[in-house]
Amino acid sequence: MFHPIANIDDAQTLAQAIVNTIVEPFLVLDEQFRVLAASRSFYETFKVDPEQTHGSLLYALGDGQWDIPALRLLLETIIPEKTAMDGFEVEHDFPNIGQRTMLLNARKVLYDHSSAVTILLAFNDITARRSIEKEKEELLARTEDLLRQKDVLLREMEHRVANSLQIIASILLLKARSVTSEETRQHLKDAHQRVLSVAEVQRHLHTSAGMEEIDVVSYLSKLCGSLASSMVGEDQPIKVNVTAQGGRIDSQKAVSLGLIVTELVLNAIKYAFPREKAKALIQVTYETDGSDWKLTVSDNGAGKAAGEVPSVGLGTAIVEALVKQLEAKIEVISDTDGTSVSVTRATFISRIPRAA
Known part of the structure; x- marks a missing residue:
C-alpha cells in the first residue's frame, strides 16, 4: 500500500537524501541564488563548510570564490530565458583546490501551486x-x-641522392668518351643509362606530391625520352613511344620497372636495327587489370631468325633478376615483324598492339 509523505520535514529529509546520493557535486538554489541544499559530494569536492554554505548566497561562498562571471551569465541570463542548460563549461581557479574546468547542467523548477x-x-x-x-x-x-x-x-636526402646519381652518370659518360676500347666504352654507356633510370625515379619522388607513389605514365615517358635522346644516333632515327595505364605505382616497383625498361630499350636501340629502316619504332606499353599488370617493350626491327639463339649478357641477367623479384614472368616473341618482350604479373591478355 502506498503511504504519502506525512509532512514537510519528511519531504525535506527525503530530498536531502536524494541530493546526497548524487555522485556529482549538486546544489539546490532559490530564486535569489541562495543555497537550499548541497550534496555531500559538493562539500568534499570544493572544500567548503556546510554550516557556512546552507542559506548563503552562492556568489559569497568561500569568501567570494564562487563569484564567477561565467556562472553569473548562466544563472542570471541563460536560465531565466531557457529554463534549462546542459554542458555549460566554466573554468575557474579555486583557492582551495586550484584550477578546475567544469561542465554545468542547470534546471529552473516552476511549481503549479506556488x-x-x-x-x-x-x-x-x-x-x-x-x-x-x-x-x-x-x-x-x-x-x-x-x-x-x-x-x-627525406626530400633533402632524395634531392642529394638524385644529384649524386646525376654526377655518377656524368662521370661514366665522360669516361666512356675517353677510353679507347669500344667494348669498354659500350659497357660504360650502358652503366650510364642504368644510373639514369634510377635517377629518374628519384626525380619523380622529389617532385611528386605523394612520397610513396609516382605517376607511371609521366615516369616511363620521361625515362624513355631520356634514353632516346642520349642513345639514338642520327644515322638511324628511332622513335620511342610510350602507352601506359595504371595511374600511380609504388616507388619500389617503379625502380624495378624502370631498370627493366632501360635494359630492354637499350637492347632494342643497339640490336633491333642493324640496317637502316624507315619509321623505326620501339613501343613501350604498361597495362593493368586490377592487381595484374603487363609491361611490353616491342620493336619493328630485324627480329631473330628461326633457330637463332638470343644473346645472353649482363642486361639479360638484370632483367631476369628483376622479373623474379616482381614475381612475374617473361615472354619473348621474335620474328620477321620484330621483337617483343613482355613481363607479366598473373594472367593478362594484352589490349595494345606491339610495334609495327
Whole structure:
C-alpha cells in the first residue's frame, strides 16, 4: 500500500537524501541564488563548510570564490530565458583546490501551486579529461612537427641522392668518351643509362606530391625520352613511344620497372636495327587489370631468325633478376615483324598492339 509523505520535514529529509546520493557535486538554489541544499559530494569536492554554505548566497561562498562571471551569465541570463542548460563549461581557479574546468547542467523548477522558483545545479569536473585532451593535442602537434621535419629531411636526402646519381652518370659518360676500347666504352654507356633510370625515379619522388607513389605514365615517358635522346644516333632515327595505364605505382616497383625498361630499350636501340629502316619504332606499353599488370617493350626491327639463339649478357641477367623479384614472368616473341618482350604479373591478355 502506498503511504504519502506525512509532512514537510519528511519531504525535506527525503530530498536531502536524494541530493546526497548524487555522485556529482549538486546544489539546490532559490530564486535569489541562495543555497537550499548541497550534496555531500559538493562539500568534499570544493572544500567548503556546510554550516557556512546552507542559506548563503552562492556568489559569497568561500569568501567570494564562487563569484564567477561565467556562472553569473548562466544563472542570471541563460536560465531565466531557457529554463534549462546542459554542458555549460566554466573554468575557474579555486583557492582551495586550484584550477578546475567544469561542465554545468542547470534546471529552473516552476511549481503549479506556488510562485517560488528553485534552481538545480549539477557540476561535472572535467579537469582531468581536459588535461588529457590538451596533452593529446600537444603530442599530436609535436608528432605533426616531427613528420614535417622528417618530410623535409627525406626530400633533402632524395634531392642529394638524385644529384649524386646525376654526377655518377656524368662521370661514366665522360669516361666512356675517353677510353679507347669500344667494348669498354659500350659497357660504360650502358652503366650510364642504368644510373639514369634510377635517377629518374628519384626525380619523380622529389617532385611528386605523394612520397610513396609516382605517376607511371609521366615516369616511363620521361625515362624513355631520356634514353632516346642520349642513345639514338642520327644515322638511324628511332622513335620511342610510350602507352601506359595504371595511374600511380609504388616507388619500389617503379625502380624495378624502370631498370627493366632501360635494359630492354637499350637492347632494342643497339640490336633491333642493324640496317637502316624507315619509321623505326620501339613501343613501350604498361597495362593493368586490377592487381595484374603487363609491361611490353616491342620493336619493328630485324627480329631473330628461326633457330637463332638470343644473346645472353649482363642486361639479360638484370632483367631476369628483376622479373623474379616482381614475381612475374617473361615472354619473348621474335620474328620477321620484330621483337617483343613482355613481363607479366598473373594472367593478362594484352589490349595494345606491339610495334609495327
